[in-house]
Amino acid sequence: MLRFLTAGESHGPALTAIVEGMVAGLPISASYINEQLARRQGGYGRGGRMKIEKDQVQFLSGVRGGSTTGSPITMQISNKDWINWSEIMAAGSEAKLAERTVSRPRPGHADLAGAIKYNHQDIRNVLERSSARETAARVAVGTVARRLLEELGITVLGFVQRIGSVEAALVENLQPKELQAKASQSQLLCPDSQVEAAMMQEIDRAKEQGDSLGGVFEIRAYGLPVGLGSHVHWDRKLDSRLAGALMGIQAIKGVEIGLGFAAAALPGSQVHDEIVYSPDQGFYRQTNGAGGIEGGISNGEPVVVRAAMKPIPTLYKPLLSVDIKTKEPFAASVERSDVCAVPAACVVGEAVVAWELAVAMIEKFGGDSLEEIKDRVQNWQHRIRQV
Ligand SMILES: Cc1cc2nc3c(=O)[nH]c(=O)nc-3n(C[C@H](O)[C@H](O)[C@H](O)COP(=O)(O)O)c2cc1C
Ligand SMILES: C=C(O[C@@H]1CC(C(=O)O)=C[C@@H](OP(=O)(O)O)[C@H]1O)C(=O)O
Numbered sequence: 001m002l003r004f005l006t007a008g009e010s011h012g013p014a015l016t017a018i019v020e021g022m023v024a025g026l027p028i029s030a031s032y033i034n035e036q037l038a039r040r041q042g043g044y045g046r047g048g049r050m051k052i053e054k055d056q057v058q059f060l061s062g063v064r065g066g067s068t069t070g071s072p073i074t075m076q077i078s079n080k081d082w083i084n085w086s087e088i089m090a091a092g093s094e095a096k097l098a099e100r101t102v103s104r105p106r107p108g109h110a111d112l113a114g115a116i117k118y119n120h121q122d123i124r125n126v127l128e129r130s131s132a133r134e135t136a137a138r139v140a141v142g143t144v145a146r147r148l149l150e151e152l153g154i155t156v157l158g159f160v161q162r163i164g165s166v167e168a169a170l171v172e173n174l175q176p177k178e179l180q181a182k183a184s185q186s187q188l189l190c191p192d193s194q195v196e197a198a199m200m201q202e203i204d205r206a207k208e209q210g211d212s213l214g215g216v217f218e219i220r221a222y223g224l225p226v227g228l229g230s231h232v233h234w235d236r237k238l239d240s241r242l243a244g245a246l247m248g249i250q251a252i253k254g255v256e257i258g259l260g261f262a263a264a265a266l267p268g269s270q271v272h273d274e275i276v277y278s279p280d281q282g283f284y285r286q287t288n289g290a291g292g293i294e295g296g297i298s299n300g301e302p303v304v305v306r307a308a309m310k311p312i313p314t315l316y317k318p319l320l321s322v323d324i325k326t327k328e329p330f331a332a333s334v335e336r337s338d339v340c341a342v343p344a345a346c347v348v349g350e351a352v353v354a355w356e357l358a359v360a361m362i363e364k365f366g367g368d369s370l371e372e373i374k375d376r377v378q379n380w381q382h383r384i385r386q387v
Pocket of ligand 2: 008048050131133136250338
């Protein structure tokens with residue numbers, strides 16, 4: 001079984017992740033993970049914090065000589081900003097802490113619900129962990145999974161489809177490599193360069209008005225075998241697991257698989273993918289409305305999922321809230337915040353999808369070393385050709 005945990009506060013010394021159950025013999029380097037961490041830090045519309053951080057992973061266990069050993073993999077990413085917060089974050093200096101207690105909850109963030117739930121007078125005890133800073137650790141974890149998928153012939157890519165009211169044109173005709181190349185040339189991870197300019201203007205406008213923006217990103221996975229997940233129980237369904245992983249990203253409020261919500265408005269004849277067969281390809285589809293999953297099982301077509309991110313809650317244009325100490329209403333003032341973080345969330349989306357797919361691969365094929373799982377996947381691919 002493949003599993004992970006993350007720990008760490010946004011302004012604490014570091015983020016830590018432990019990955020357990022990864023096969024031995026998987027070649028992996030810090031620079032491979034750092035590339036994805038840098039992608040997550042990018043994107044037009046991010047705030048001052050991203051000028052301070054330069055995320056780099058350090059392996060503390062589970063990797064020797066450039067390969068996994070089969071033991072738990074511990075990864076650490078330092079927070080450069082910690083030095084500026086170490087006094088506030090330190091336990092013990094009660095008087096100083098009292099001065100800097102956060103008692104003003106931001107609408108749309110975890111502040112008020114978290115403070116009530118955990119009986120905290122200082123909202124900092126909530127915001128430090130609810131912050132999407134934690135997603136740096138999840139990208140490191142998901143990138144270990146991505147490395148395994150690559151070895152097994154599976155590619156995961158993502159792109160931004162919408163920022164606020166600006167939507168990219170359909171990209172259905174682009175081949176995966178072209179799609180990936182176009183998205184990676186764009187600061188916003190948008191494969192449509194004309195639309196990218198309009199998206200940037202939308203972000204500039206929101207910033208001028210002290211407002212924030214959300215959007216939609218799409219993740220695709222190519223090269224998956226038929227048979228991941230299962231129809232037999234709700235929590236084994238691959239679509240349910242992917243949706244859960246994506247909804248687990250801060251600020252994600254909706255997930256679609258394949259045609260998603262659009263399928264509800266169409267007749268069945270325009271939604272379901274007709275089944276065809278050729279001796280070369282076996283069973284396949286000429287359309288992919290199902291987004292590569294039927295009955296909770298991968299059907300061999302690319303997996304296609306989309307996620308909707310709400311606008312960032314911390315606004316320069318303050319919303320009404322109530323101080324938890326004085327019970328007086330206030331209009332919040334903001335020191336710094338992202339205006340839009342959809343491209344960053346897209347990179348996190350790729351990571352969590354890669355993770356869930358790696359979990360499903362290890363669950364189906366097992367094996368303790370890379371060689372063993374590779375053999376098993378090859379056998380399966382051969383076997384299903386005979387069906
Ligand atoms: C990559 C990323 C960056 C974010 N940056 C900010 C930010 O700068 N300010 C902010 O208030 N919220 C930011 N958020 C959103 C909050 O973390 C999120 O809204 C909050 O944790 C509450 O969770 P919920 O929106 O899922 O209910 C960001 C989210 C992501 C994924
Ligand atoms: C630190 C990151 O994102 C942060 C997510 C975040 C939030 O409230 O979710 C608030 C901001 O942090 P700060 O309050 O320190 O400016 C973002 O910068 C990151 O993505 O690495």
